[in-house]
Amino acid sequence: SQQGEEDPQALSIQEGENATMNCSYKTSINNLQWYRQNSGRGLVHLILIRSNEREKHSGRLRVTLDTSKKSSSLLITASRAADTASYFCATVDVNTDKLIFGTGTRLQVFP
């Protein structure tokens, strides 16, 4: 089963623009992670934000977490064509310790 939903399901932007993806989840979590997937194969970890953190940065990535709303957002600034991929949020349930993935956002960045 999937923990939550992401929106939008698909996003198309021009190079240089910012891309924002949102993730909602259902249970109490230990942390929330964002992953990137190219071409439907292996996923690459991007960033992890703990439940007691509200914002985190890594390069051009900015992640926010609102545990009261059970939601997170991933912002990619100054996007590049190479950022084209699917992006997934994943949450670690405090009770089960399983990492459960959202439905993903397909990002297309046009040069």
Added chain:
Amino acid sequence: GAGVSQSPSNKVTEKGKDVELRCDPISGHTALYWYRQSLGQGLEFLIYFQGNSAPDKSGLPSDRFSAERTGGSVSTLTIQRTQQEDSAVYLCASSPGLAGVGEQFFGPGTRLTVL
């Protein structure tokens, strides 16, 4: 060092046949996960191994699916009497410890096609 590896990378089989998918996690990683991803979909949790604890099998879709992890390292996912709806990419991931601690490292996946 070497990452998570999976074999085969692609598997085509006939309906009703059994298949075995292999995952070699990163050495020393105690946690190992199997996920399934259908075309254009998110990742569906299948099974989770953590150290010597009993595996969490709550995601296995039917009793045709089973998995083992020998010696706390290599894992094999077995699908018996394959059906066309089993066609998907099967992803394996490992992590150093509890998921609550940090990231998972993914293998490249096995693309299974059941004809």
